[in-house]
Amino acid sequence: MPNGAQALIRTLVNAGVRVCFTNPGTSEMHFVAALDSASEMRAVLCLFEGVATGAADGYARMTGRPAATLLHLGCGLGNGLANLHNARKGKVPVVNIVGDHATYHVKYDAQLQSDIETVARNVSPGFVWTSQVTSELCRDAVAAVKAARARPGQVATLILPADVSWGEGGVAEPAPDIAPPPAADDAAVQAVAAAIKAGGRSALLLGGMALQDEALFAAARIAAAAGVKVYAETFPTRMQRGAGLPTIDRIAYLAEMASIQLKEIDTLILVDAKAPVSFFAYPGKKSYLPHDDCTVLTLSTPAEDAAASLAKLVAVLGAEHAAPTLAPAERPGRPRGKKLTAEKVCKAIGHLLPENAILVDEAISSGLMLSKFTSGAPRHDLITLTGGAIGQGLPNAIGAAIACPDRPVLALIGDGSSMYTIQSLWTIAREQLNVTAVIFNNASYSVLNVELERVGAERIGPKARAQLDLHGPVLKFAQIADGMGVPSTRATTPDEFTDALARALATPGPHLIEAMVPPALSGLKLKLLPHLLGSLDRMPLSVARMLKRKIAP
């Protein structure tokens, strides 16, 4: 009879969990030893837990199935918390296996003793469980996988005491039944259809699982047939886009601009999404962004099947044969000139993005123009920063590359963001993943300069400025990548960057390109920003829209 760990791994494999992103310690040694008992389980070592949790997130976004993480007690879980937060906000399934002291050892309050359940609850509100007996461990594991895979997807945390792991008498469980999510019920569909038919300016807001092709086409048919606008949420978990797919604008990050988008909408219809709110609060600004007279309806909740719900709405509206507006195939030209800028990097990416790429966007301020330049590129997936906890991009790229070994992964990361989980590069090298990481080196927490202006923080002195400034020394990402085994290039001109990107995309395997760029918004533009933003909603719509296009995609 297998021990607990062996039966657990067999149960996870049976339940469809085929990868475990690990950063183990002593209390997980039996789990580690058991890895070789199941050839179907791939184990990927990460040198920091935030890499493991972000990789599990990226993997599940691309497969729809959870990966496992293997974390070392409460501190290991703590290190993984930020990217689990991003997974939670993205409604992404993840199964954490968190090793703990043996059950009888807890009372001694040894050095690594902490309250794991409390930490876990923050990211796993729906499922935190500490197994107590080896014979029940696998039933607990099935419950964890079921919780993770239910809609909406969630982070489930199974705490595994060392003695439950090493104990004899594990009983592996077969694959669980996981019921498919239902479509929205008829009443909800009818109510939405009635609102659309009643006239007025309506918009569908697509989020979560509603940004993949079947749902996108259904929404675009509704738009074509009924004159409904379609928006995507600001930070999609996974969005399919590019030539031949419906073009859908995202709600803007800057609340001031989002308000302009929403000013035109009297009925906002949520599809696996929530009504837009400002990312942060700003003095004197509204948090809730639909205007006061906007009616918000829900077509389908995150617990329901977005594509099936939209299909029902298509049927009720008789939109089956409406021709959706699709993005034409068009790429920007090769960027020119002597000076590399974030905009030119985005342009080069649009110029070269390969078919079927996975684009991970954590470029923050440097990615402002990315949407525009890639909207007509070959079809690709876009993964974004769902929970706002930076340090997500490189780990997500690991998971996406392991999920889709035949697809190129292009990760665009701000310099500040990259440093939270820079250890990712080692795993990318070790697993020889087909990931090209582009680091925008502007030597600044650039977005915070924008935010500093937006929150109206005044009298900025040298100490405050130094907290947003990454000079002294400027990080050298090409060297750091080399130190972790990833071949790297530093690009300082548009030609250097474009050539380096072309080479990287032509050669499968890990690459890092360090793009030396100035901050995307600087000097005068930055000084004007709060005034511009502050007056946006007092401008005529047409002017505001034009300005919006100038400063954001």
Add this chain to the structure above:
Amino acid sequence: MPNGAQALIRTLVNAGVRVCFTNPGTSEMHFVAALDSASEMRAVLCLFEGVATGAADGYARMTGRPAATLLHLGCGLGNGLANLHNARKGKVPVVNIVGDHATYHVKYDAQLQSDIETVARNVSPGFVWTSQVTSELCRDAVAAVKAARARPGQVATLILPADVSWGEGGVAEPAPDIAPPPAADDAAVQAVAAAIKAGGRSALLLGGMALQDEALFAAARIAAAAGVKVYAETFPTRMQRGAGLPTIDRIAYLAEMASIQLKEIDTLILVDAKAPVSFFAYPGKKSYLPHDDCTVLTLSTPAEDAAASLAKLVAVLGAEHAAPTLAPAERPGRPRGKKLTAEKVCKAIGHLLPENAILVDEAISSGLMLSKFTSGAPRHDLITLTGGAIGQGLPNAIGAAIACPDRPVLALIGDGSSMYTIQSLWTIAREQLNVTAVIFNNASYSVLNVELERVGAERIGPKARAQLDLHGPVLKFAQIADGMGVPSTRATTPDEFTDALARALATPGPHLIEAMVPPALSGLKLKLLPHLLGSLDRMPLSVARMLKRKIAP
């Protein structure tokens, strides 16, 4: 009248908080802007929150006063959790300022919304508070500082909503009264004295604040006068040692060896310490390490003044004039030979350690011989991994160097450990701290190979082995350091290492030396370890003691 943030910073300064280790985001922008309003507050930017919290820990260990951290919501706190755990276990004062959304924004569940208080409670069980009103913020801050500075020192977390920070009407508070801790009461002292006088084999176990000179001398006098043994806890928060100070053995990390130390003790007297327990549980092994007939008495609790309590015991025992046994000044010779090993690195450190150095030990398996080789070195402070959450050493070195700008800091770090908070190097470079980091590059989570044997995990296959192995690619720390602005050297022979260390110690400022070493325990030794450990407590004491000396300091 100042805004909340300005009044808060003034209050912190008044209460003795003079450094803030920052990793801010938008919700902290008013705090950042207010930094320039108080010239007494130094702000040190860190590129990852675990660096900030570990730096605050290291700073307080050396000054006895808390630093502040500035963290961005629940995710920022999460990233800082592991090193806050280490501070908690080390009874070290830290004041976290965790920015939060504006109070009115919380209900919208924006992207970065999470339950900060729940996360904080894990490391700040004694003080977690969310300020609600600007006018009361500074009173809340005083309560936080008082909580942190009380004995035992603790982590206090003050959550600062953005609107409380930017709100007008902050009222700075004056310095709080902080009562000094009391000495142990007479009854406790008399009971301990009676037990010692009754004969039998007694030992003092010193922890926490009892490992600094006044307490050490008092304990050594008691040892000399009454034949009492003196031990230090396994992982001291801060321990003063070296030539001219009392020599005190630490309780061994390996429980099997600690049991040998404790076998000889019938009365264990705790001084700001807890009774030794095994770091982890192992199948068939005891967790609680004093033997069954050992009486455990408490001279002073962590809430009491250890030095004053020991002084009372000295007086009751009439030990005032006993001559303590002091470590003689003696250094090992320069290491020789062609092959660099962890032992030779430790020898070179003993050979060269400068007067008044701060030695940060997170070398894990590579540091086995460090204690032995430095016991007669010039007087120095030792900082260790109090909570077992690796990634502490480099951040601690930052804090120690800022606390003691006139003292050299030497941080010994395992390769695996270093990668959790490798971002520390950038802050070391930016602040031009006098830190020499030695990374033991053995391309392995070496201690886990030991632990794998100890927990009796059998049938180890290639996948399991790969989880403990840092080959493929081997990290190149010299390059990584260069990428973060720290001058670096790679040493592959004893001569190269010793020369590099001599140069680094002769040149103030940041240095990194990458020591290319094999794992400290390998091959045959590793295979024999469990058998050796397993039989230790069935051996005659003299043999066990001899063996113990062979495989550990």
